[in-house]
Structure formats: C-alpha cells, structure tokens
Amino acid sequence: MSDTSPILELRNVDAAYGKVKSLHGISIRVAPGEVVALIGANGAGKSTTLRAISGLLAPTAGDIQFEGRSIAGRRPDLIVRGGIAHCPEERHVWPDLTVQENLHLGAYLCRDKGEVAKREEMVLQRFPRLRERAKQAAGTLSGGEQQMLAIGRALMSAPKLLLLDEPSLGLSPVITMEVLSVIRDLRDQGITIVLVEQNVHNALSVASRAYVLSTGRVVAEDSGAALLNNAEVLRAYLSG
Amino acid sequence: MDLFLQLLANGLVIGTFYALSALGLTLVFGLMRIVNFAHGELYVIGGLLGWSLTDQLGLNFFLALAIVVFALAVIGYLIDRFMMSRVRGQGEEPTILLTIGLSIFITNTALLIVGTAPLKVVSPFANKPLFLGPVVLTQSRLMLVVICIAIILGAHLLIQKTSIGRAMRATFQDAMAAQLAGIRTAHIYGFTFALGAALAGAAGMLLGSIYVAQATIGGLVSLKAFVVVILGGMGSFAGAIAGGLILGVAEALWGGYVATGYVDAIGFALVIVMLLLRPYGLFGKHNERA
Numbered sequence: 001m002s003d004t005s006p007i008l009e010l011r012n013v014d015a016a017y018g019k020v021k022s023l024h025g026i027s028i029r030v031a032p033g034e035v036v037a038l039i040g041a042n043g044a045g046k047s048t049t050l051r052a053i054s055g056l057l058a059p060t061a062g063d064i065q066f067e068g069r070s071i072a073g074r075r076p077d078l079i080v081r082g083g084i085a086h087c088p089e090e091r092h093v094w095p096d097l098t099v100q101e102n103l104h105l106g107a108y109l110c111r112d113k114g115e116v117a118k119r120e121e122m123v124l125q126r127f128p129r130l131r132e133r134a135k136q137a138a139g140t141l142s143g144g145e146q147q148m149l150a151i152g153r154a155l156m157s158a159p160k161l162l163l164l165d166e167p168s169l170g171l172s173p174v175i176t177m178e179v180l181s182v183i184r185d186l187r188d189q190g191i192t193i194v195l196v197e198q199n200v201h202n203a204l205s206v207a208s209r210a211y212v213l214s215t216g217r218v219v220a221e222d223s224g225a226a227l228l229n230n231a232e233v234l235r236a237y238l239s240g
Numbered sequence: 241m242d243l244f245l246q247l248l249a250n251g252l253v254i255g256t257f258y259a260l261s262a263l264g265l266t267l268v269f270g271l272m273r274i275v276n277f278a279h280g281e282l283y284v285i286g287g288l289l290g291w292s293l294t295d296q297l298g299l300n301f302f303l304a305l306a307i308v309v310f311a312l313a314v315i316g317y318l319i320d321r322f323m324m325s326r327v328r329g330q331g332e333e334p335t336i337l338l339t340i341g342l343s344i345f346i347t348n349t350a351l352l353i354v355g356t357a358p359l360k361v362v363s364p365f366a367n368k369p370l371f372l373g374p375v376v377l378t379q380s381r382l383m384l385v386v387i388c389i390a391i392i393l394g395a396h397l398l399i400q401k402t403s404i405g406r407a408m409r410a411t412f413q414d415a416m417a418a419q420l421a422g423i424r425t426a427h428i429y430g431f432t433f434a435l436g437a438a439l440a441g442a443a444g445m446l447l448g449s450i451y452v453a454q455a456t457i458g459g460l461v462s463l464k465a466f467v468v469v470i471l472g473g474m475g476s477f478a479g480a481i482a483g484g485l486i487l488g489v490a491e492a493l494w495g496g497y498v499a500t501g502y503v504d505a506i507g508f509a510l511v512i513v514m515l516l517l518r519p520y521g522l523f524g525k526h527n528e529r530a
C-alpha cells in the first residue's frame with residue numbers, strides 16, 4: 001500500500017451480534033482509488049466487517065475512520081451521506097418496487113432532481129438492460145440483472161467508497177465476468193472499492209491487495225500476486 | 241326500481257364512510273404487519289376531539305379537521321415510537337396484546353373525560369335534501385362523501401407518488417436495504433403509524449358530524465373495519481374501498497328489503513362466506529402489501 005493517507009481505516013475493530021462476538025480486532029487500511037478484497041471462508045466475518053463500516057452494526061471496540069474522521073457507530077444514513085455505499089450480500093433489491101423506483105431510492109438523500117436524473121442516466125448507460133426494464137418490478141429480474149440493479153442503486157448515492165459483498169454470488173461465469181469488468185470500470189473512474197469475494201481468483205483479478213479473514217481476525221494481508229503464490233495460506237484459510 | 245336506486249345510493253354513501261374508516265387499519269397492516277386493535281379507539285379520539293373543537297370551542301369545521309388529523313398523526317407517531325417499536329420484530333402476538341391494551345386504556349380515559357353521552361360534531365353542511373333523479377341524499381352526506389374520496393385519493397398519492405411514500409414501501413419490503421439507502425427507518429415506522437392514526441381520526445370526526453362521537457363505540461368501529469378489510473383483502477388499498485362499498489350496499493339492501501334488525505350481522509355473514517371462498521379477500525394476495 002502506498003504512503004498516502006488512507007480513505008478508510010479500521011483499527012482493532014470488534015463487533016458482536018448480541019453476546020456472540022464476530023470480529024476480533026480487525027485492522028484494515030484502504031488507500032484512495034484502491035480496490036481491496038476481503039477473502040475468507042464462510043463465517044469468517046467479511047460481511048460483518050462491511051456492516052460495521054456502513055453502520056448497520058455498531059462496533060463494540062476499536063475505531064473506523066473515513067477520510068480522517070471517525071464514523072464508528074454512526075447512523076447508516078449519515079454514513080451514506082458521507083459517501084459510503086454498501087451493496088449487500090444477496091442483493092436486497094426491493095422486489096415489489098420497479099427498477100426505476102429502486103434506482104431513485106438509491107439517491108434518497110439527494111434532493112436535487114436534476115442531479116438524480118444525471119446519476120440515473122449514468123447508471124442506465126452502464127447497465128442498458130436496466131433501462132429496458134425500468135418499469136418492471138425488481139423481483140421479476142434475473143439474478144444477474146438484480147445484481148446490476150443493486151450495484152446501480154448503490155452508485156446512485158454517488159459514493160466515494162463502494163462496499164461490494166459477493167457480487168458474483170450465484171451468477172453464471174459470463175455474468176460474473178461482466179460484474180468484474182464493471183468493478184474495473186468503477187476503479188478506473190476513481191471510486192475506492194472494498195470487495196468481498198469467495199472466489200479468490202476473481203477477487204484478485206480486480207483487487208491490488210487482499211486481506212484474508214478467518215474467524216473474525218485478519219490472518220494475512222498482501223498484494224494479490226503474492227497471495228496467489230502463497231498457496232499454503234490460501235488453502236489453510238479458504239477451505240472453510 | 242326507485243327504492244332499489246335509493247337503497248343503492250345510501251349503501252354507496254355509507255360504503256365510502258366504511259372505506260375511509262378501514263383505510264388506516266389496512267394500511268398499517270399491509271405495510272407494517274401490525275394488526276391494530278386500537279384502530280377504532282383512534283377513530284373515537286378523532287370524533288371526540290372534533291366535537292370539542294367545533295362544539296365546545298366553536299372552531300371552523302375544516303380547521304378542526306386539520307387539527308384532528310395533525311393531532312392524531314402526532315399521537316400515532318408517539319404510539320409507534322414508544323410502544324410499537326419495543327416489540328418490533330417479535331412476531332404478531334406482542335403487537336396484538338399491546339394494541340388491545342391500548343384500546344382499553346383509550347376507551348376508559350375517554351369515558352373518564354366525556355362520559356358515555358353521544359356527542360355531535362358541528363358541521364357546516366345543511367341537512368337539506370338534494371334530489372338526484374329518483375334518489376334523495378342530504379347535502380351533508382354528499383359533502384362528506386366528497387371529502388372522504390379526497391382523503392382516500394390523497395393517501396393513495398402519498399404512498400404511491402411521493403418520495404416518503406416510496407421510502408415507506410421500501411422500508412417495509414426490506415428494512416436493511418432501506419437503511420443502506422440512507423432512509424431513517426425508525427422515522428418511517430412512526431410516520432406510517434401516524435398516517436394510519438390520522439386516517440382513523442379523520443374518519444371519526446367526519447362521521448361524528450352525521451352520526452355521533454361517543455367514547456364507547458371504538459369496539460364496534462374496529463369490528464366493522466375488520467369486516468371491510470377481510471372482505472377486500474388484508475393490506476390492500478383497493479380492497480378497503482371495495483370492501484367498504486360492498487358492506488355498505490349489502491347492509492342498505494338488507495335493511496330496505498328484508499329486516500332492519502340484523503343489519504349489523506350482515507357483515508359477519510359476508511366475512512364467513514368470503515373466508516370460505518377466498519380466504520385472502522377480494523384483492524388480497526398471500527403476501528399482499530399496500
């Protein structure tokens with residue numbers, strides 16, 4: 001990682017669901033414009049880490065800094081306002097709302113109608129299939145289209161930092177490639193991305209660095225190439 | 241034939257009143273999955289408040305209506321914020337017990353303050369008969385129908401067309417996704433309950449001007465509202481309107497042609513038939529949302 005000051009930094013973050021502690025002292029640094037992957041077996045704490053960043057789950061200890069200010073434990077709407085969008089695992093589009101309503105709600109905090117229309121146009125250019133289905137209920141979309149919608153909705157808040165939780169989950173290889181190329185585009189546009197992926201090769205094909213999580217701890221951190229060469233680490237922590 | 245038309249007109253008028261009276265109940269159920277047994281008591285508060293504002297204080301009817309709507313919205317918001325929010329996500333039983341307790345509390349508080357006397361909201365509309373072909377309606381009823389339709393339409397537009405309405409639907413379909421979009425879901429829950437309460441209160445005041453407002457009628461109002469909502473489909477907006485009209489017309493025809501005695505039983509007969517034939521109601525789906 002370069003020497004520039006990080007846009008996002010987690011310092012010894014603990015988080016718990018009720019009494020069950022799921023994160024034990026997670027520390028992560030992400031530089032502006034970087035794509036960083038979080039990898040690890042099921043239950044390692046990848047999604048929980050993202051939830052702590054986006055405010056769905058307040059950390060019980062440690063600190064989370066975004067652009068140099070602490071955001072740990074803040075309300076999710078304030079965190080979205082600050083420029084972080086979280087595209088959750090399993091998409092969570094609103095099934096009975098139309099594609100267009102889903103997108104517009106992504107810009108819920110933006111009161112400027114012209115700005116919303118501009119962002120919508122950008123998203124629709126990126127995902128032309130969503131334009132064709134604008135008036136359709138989101139629940140009737142295919143899995144791949146729903147993933148595009150979920151990413152598009154997250155982009156509607158014009159984030160500086162995008163948290164993507166397993167965007168290729170359940171998608172065919174072709175659609176997965178499409179999602180990965182979208183992520184590369186976003187990176188080239190300057191959006192910082194934290195990407196959670198089960199598939200290490202996919203993750204490392206877009207990320208410059210990765211953190212390997214296991215049972216709520218960071219157990220390895222390295223550049224993508226180094227991690228791929230270190231097959232031992234991967235086997236130990238990813239087999240589940 | 242003339243008798244039939246007259247009865248039909250009476251039924252449609254009362255049906256519109258039923259529709260408005262039930263709308264808050266179906267909305268709160270459809271969006272929040274809360275079966276609000278205190279719905280009728282919120283209607284009672286609206287009626288009694290409307291009476292005290294128009295009769296005791298002599299305020300203008302529409303100003304009083306605006307105050308009633310606002311006051312009930314505040315009450316509804318507070319009920320959600322301080323009571324319903326504590327049992328959110330714990331299944332249906334706690335909310336049912338909570339709203340039943342609330343209904344008992346409201347009824348007895350109202351009794352303590354105004355007693356059992358039937359009270360009348362002062363209306364600016366005359367009881368002058370209007371002749372529409374063979375049908376006679378009073379001016380006051382016709383005006384009330386117009387106001388009811390305006391309120392129902394307003395609620396529909398609020399939910400379907402505004403940003404807050406979209407946020408409401410989003411929150412109840414997927415609260416986590418709503419939070420991630422920056423929607424403050426706690427406010428949305430409170431706002432939705434407030435809307436249901438405001439609709440109940442408006443109905444209570446409006447109908448208190450042609451019938452009466454009374455501390456003890458909450459139970460009956462809730463019962464009728466449940467009939468309407470079950471006929472139309474729990475949670476369905478269109479269903480509440482259809483259910484209200486069906487109930488109104490059925491009662492009017494039964495009262496006109498058969499016997500006036502059992503009018504209140506008609507609704508329950510209809511409900512039983514509906515539950516046997518179409519358990520989710522006319523417009524209901526298994527997973528209906530308003």
Ligand SMILES: Nc1ncnc2c1ncn2[C@@H]1O[C@H](COP(=O)(O)OP(=O)(O)OP(=O)(O)O)[C@@H](O)[C@H]1O
Nearest residue numbers: 017020022040041042043044045046047048049089
């Ligand atoms: N809502 C919840 N309530 C209680 N425990 C939870 C909840 N969500 C996750 N956990 C627990 O927290 C731990 C971390 O879960 P998390 O979802 O963060 O894992 P993950 O790395 O995202 O896994 P996956 O790859 O399966 O998505 C697990 O032990 C899980 O059982």
Ligand SMILES: [Mg+2]
Nearest residue numbers: 046047048089
């Ligand atoms: Mg996960």
